[in-house]
Amino acid sequence: xxxxxxxxxxxxxxxxxxxxxxxxxxxxxxxxxxxxxxxxxxxxxxxxxxxxxxxxxxxxxxxxxxxxxxxxxxxxxxxxxxxxxxxxxxxxxxxxxxxxxxxxxxxxxxxxxxxxxxxxxxxxxxxxxxxxxxxxxxxxxxxxxxxxxxxxxxxxxxxxxxxxxxxxxxxxxxxxxxxxxxxxxxxxxxxxxxxxxxxxxxxxxxxxxxxxxxxxxxxxxxxxxxxxxxxxxxxxxxxxxxxxxxxxxxxxxxxxxxxxxxxxxxxxxxxxxxxxxxxxxxxxxxxxxxxxxxxxxxxxxxxxxxxxxxxxxxxxxxxxxxxxxxxxxxxxxxxxxxxxxxxxxxxxxxxxxxxxxxxxxxxxxxxxxxxxxxxxxxxxxxxxxxxxxxxxxxxxxxxxxxxxxxxxxxxxx
Amino acid sequence: xxxxxxxxxxxxxxxxxxxxxxxxxxxxxxxxxxxxxxxxxxxxxxxxxxxxxxxxxxxxxxxxxxxxxxxxxxxxxxxxxxxxxxxxxxxxxxxxxxxxxxxxxxxxxxxxxxxxxxxxxxxxxxxxxxxxxxxxxxxxxxxxxxxxxxxxxxxxxxxxxxxxxxxxxxxxxxxxxxxxxxxxxxxxxxxxxxxxxxxxxxxxxxxxxxxxxxxxxxxxxxxxxxxxxxxxxxxxxxxxxxxxxxxxxxxxxxxxxxxxxxxxxxxxxxxxxxxxxxxxxx
Numbered sequence: 001x002x003x004x005x006x007x008x009x010x011x012x013x014x015x016x017x018x019x020x021x022x023x024x025x026x027x028x029x030x031x032x033x034x035x036x037x038x039x040x041x042x043x044x045x046x047x048x049x050x051x052x053x054x055x056x057x058x059x060x061x062x063x064x065x066x067x068x069x070x071x072x073x074x075x076x077x078x079x080x081x082x083x084x085x086x087x088x089x090x091x092x093x094x095x096x097x098x099x100x101x102x103x104x105x106x107x108x109x110x111x112x113x114x115x116x117x118x119x120x121x122x123x124x125x126x127x128x129x130x131x132x133x134x135x136x137x138x139x140x141x142x143x144x145x146x147x148x149x150x151x152x153x154x155x156x157x158x159x160x161x162x163x164x165x166x167x168x169x170x171x172x173x174x175x176x177x178x179x180x181x182x183x184x185x186x187x188x189x190x191x192x193x194x195x196x197x198x199x200x201x202x203x204x205x206x207x208x209x210x211x212x213x214x215x216x217x218x219x220x221x222x223x224x225x226x227x228x229x230x231x232x233x234x235x236x237x238x239x240x241x242x243x244x245x246x247x248x249x250x251x252x253x254x255x256x257x258x259x260x261x262x263x264x265x266x267x268x269x270x271x272x273x274x275x276x277x278x279x280x281x282x283x284x285x286x287x288x289x290x291x292x293x294x295x296x297x298x299x300x301x302x303x304x305x306x307x308x309x310x311x312x313x314x315x316x317x318x319x320x321x322x323x324x325x326x327x328x329x330x331x332x333x334x335x336x337x338x339x340x341x342x343x344x345x346x347x348x349x350x351x352x353x354x355x356x357x358x359x360x361x362x363x364x365x366x367x368x369x370x371x372x373x374x375x376x377x378x379x380x381x382x383x384x385x386x387x388x389x390x391x392x393x394x395x396x397x398x399x400x401x402x403x404x405x406x407x408x409x410x411x412x413x
Numbered sequence: 414x415x416x417x418x419x420x421x422x423x424x425x426x427x428x429x430x431x432x433x434x435x436x437x438x439x440x441x442x443x444x445x446x447x448x449x450x451x452x453x454x455x456x457x458x459x460x461x462x463x464x465x466x467x468x469x470x471x472x473x474x475x476x477x478x479x480x481x482x483x484x485x486x487x488x489x490x491x492x493x494x495x496x497x498x499x500x501x502x503x504x505x506x507x508x509x510x511x512x513x514x515x516x517x518x519x520x521x522x523x524x525x526x527x528x529x530x531x532x533x534x535x536x537x538x539x540x541x542x543x544x545x546x547x548x549x550x551x552x553x554x555x556x557x558x559x560x561x562x563x564x565x566x567x568x569x570x571x572x573x574x575x576x577x578x579x580x581x582x583x584x585x586x587x588x589x590x591x592x593x594x595x596x597x598x599x600x601x602x603x604x605x606x607x608x609x610x611x612x613x614x615x616x617x618x619x620x621x622x623x624x625x626x627x628x629x630x631x632x633x634x635x636x637x638x639x640x641x642x643x644x645x646x647x648x649x650x651x652x653x654x655x656x657x658x659x660x661x662x663x664x665x666x667x668x669x670x671x672x673x674x675x676x677x678x679x680x681x682x683x684x685x686x687x688x689x690x691x692x693x694x695x
Contacts, residue, residue: 026555036524036551038480039587040598043578181486182476191479198480201578298524298551299477311498312529313476 017339019265022332027215027302030338032331035214036298041194044201049216051121056223061116068112069227072145073102075109077228079235084362085375091382092389094244095365096232096260098396103138105368105396106228106256111138111207113224115146118205125149125204129193131158131186131252132323132370133165134396135209140174150174153192155185158322165400183316186326190300210253211330214301218330225259232391233263240389246271246381249393250373251291251344252324254333256395265341274333275377277319278346288317288325289346291337304331320349320404321369323396351376353408356398368396369404424517424545425570425593428467429628429649438645440465440690441630442683443521443654444661445472445485446502447492453671457661458509460676462516464683470548470652473502473522480550484655488662499526499535503542510543519546519572519593524556532560540567546593548572554583554590561590574598577617581624588625594650595625600633611643618647638689645693653686 027033035045055061069075078097086093098106111128118126126143129152130136136152143150152169156178159166169176182188190208197206211218211225229247236244247264249257251274264270279287287293290305297306299314307315307327319325336342352369355376359367367375371394378390398405406413432439442461446454458469474492478485499522506518520539527535527549539547546569552560554573561571570593575584577600587595599614614631621629630650635641637656644651660682664675 034556035553036556037553038550038576038598039553039574039579039583040480040576042553042583043576043580046580181490187477191477194479195482297528300479301551306525308525308529310529311500312526313474313493313498314525315476 017341019262022335023215023219027219029218029332029335031296032303032334033215033218034303035301036303037214037301038198040198041214044197045214047121051117052216052220055117055120061120065113065116068116069109073108073112074100075227076231076235077101079232079239081239082363085358088358088362089379089382090386091378092387093378093382094236094389094391095394096228096391097394098228098256099365099367099371099394103134103141104399105134105138106225106259107135107138107209107396108141109227109259110209110221110224110255111135111142114205114207114220115139115142115148118148118207119146121205123148123203123205125151125200126207127151127153127193127196127204128207128209129153129186129189130209131155131189131325132321132368133158133162133169133400134323134368136169136174136176137165137172139207139209140169140172143174144172151196152176153179153189153196155183155189156180157184158186158189161404162322162400163403185317186322187300187314187328194300210255211258211332212253212300212302212304212328218302218332221255222258222262222332225255226262228256228259228393229261229263232260232393236391242389243267243270244391245269245388246273247391247393248273248275248374248378248381250275250324250370250395251329251333252277252288252326252370253328254330256393258330258332260391260393261336261342272336272342273377273381274342274344275373276344276346277317277321277324277373278348278351279318279320281348282346286318287346288319288327290327290329291333291344292346294327296334299328302331304328304334305337320352321373323368323370324373345377345380347373347376353405355379356405365394366398366402367394368398369401371395372398423568423570423593424515425468428517429594432467432649436694438648438690438693439467439630439650440641440683440687441468441470441519441650441652442466442657443470443472443652445474445488445492445658446505447474447495447497448488448658448661449491449665449671451495451497451501451505453665454505455508456671456676457679459512460680461683462513464680465687466516466683468517468519468650470519470521470654471502471506473499473520473526475523475526478523482655484659488658499530500538503538503544506539506544507542517545518543519548520544521548521550524549524552527560532563536560536563536567536569540569544569546570546572548574548596550574554586557590565592572596575621581620584621584624588627591627594628594630595621596652597621597629597631597648598633599631599644611647614644615647638685641686642689642693645690651686651690657682
């Protein structure tokens, strides 16, 4: 993959940080990341690592990935100056339009990259986990295009609240398997996908949808998503002649955020802000904001910030947005928080929904409720400081969410 | 390890040394602590020893048991409903030790509850309670240095998994970093999977012995006396998990809870397994 802009800069600790040198050989971002998996998965993970190391700098692989991003996904996506929203919020707001990608979100960038790798590894079956269904749809889409069997694990509760995406996956030929264990949401779907992988390692490739999991997933998914920030940085310079003051992105597992942040990490003048799901409010305990209110632990193959109880049990999360409803976060975010390069804040359900409506009425854009968290966060930053140039990653479109919005407003569709 | 901190010869080492003389494999049953209820766990441990268990593996309930199949996952969920955590499991082992000073006890669980307690505090409490070894499922040897070192100082064995997909190089690493025994997961997949190929298993165990001097325990896919005997022919320990967890669940569900009859059934099942293991090499 093309290297991210990575000139040495100075982190909060005062030591120079070369962001592109992370993770290290063991998959570590500082204290975070690693490979916390059962021995049964070490073989397949080593096989995947070797394949990714072989192809990530392979000109033929890069060329196929980039031409598919252009001709199939529709990249580069637009950078759009949201003028009426800017006026409303009192800042200069620019939107990176990942909602314009094929399948309606940034998820396709990564699903495509991993599927091309699966094809080169000779795998004949693809599995994935999904929360909101966007990663499941993206995976089902690339599997259909490559003619590969596809199985998507999805929490039984998420299947209820994301019915249109479930139907979409089935139309694309994927098998959607409901997961009834645990909290019946994304984390349990991930557990079940891991169990499938360990049972079917010979022919199966597991496409993880976010920058979490055992090494090399956090690195590989970041690499595939970092096209977002490379494009956005060049587009900002082209359209405004300057870098943004602030970049804002929502963080569930954190793939769209890492994707847009990475190109800006070495730009010391650019503040980076991640928007976690504050749910009903941090003080209620009903949220999904591990960076804001959790602590480091080990889950799903990596060390990272988690939501857990005093016994180390992972606790149930709440967010109006299924895509952010996850008790962990990518390990690189945990590191970026600790070194102070990115600030993370929790945005409540209500704040996100207000921003959802603002975006629709001012700009005629239906944002995914996930992305609406970043829009709401931009509003808070604008109110706190005013007049800034803020780049918001509009990570997906919200057509999938209209049932949720209608239900909130007591409307029967 | 210095002489001052060294524990008396470990129960696991003593066990495998003795069984070498008897020319048979160890029988190691697994139960999830707190299933069906915390107060049943110690009774079940004693009943299993009476039935013929040589050592016991105790599962520490975790919210996300990624490497376990449906039977043991469900046991974890039942145990968590009672609120049992790692501290409580260690207390149950201490209670077991009041009546049984001989039988080795190995904890099997996931890393996050250990981190939440703190590695040093966990090792101290577990060693004091009489835990002999710890198998942390999601802690492969490359991530285990801190925990293994702390356990070594208190004479507890870090026990690691080996899988059909483990390379010879990794087997050597496990051999050098583990102690007590190695746990060979004889099938691809999660706990409770079926279809054991015993001929292939014999060859795999021989392969492990070439790279690893520790006793080789085999688990996954052992569901009855017949399969226990087949595995006991080639392995140093026969580990039975899902079959026992399923039996306990079926029996306690039918009886409306733990009672003497259920304990007798568990004792009887262990006796069948033990008999198969004893005659396996004759």
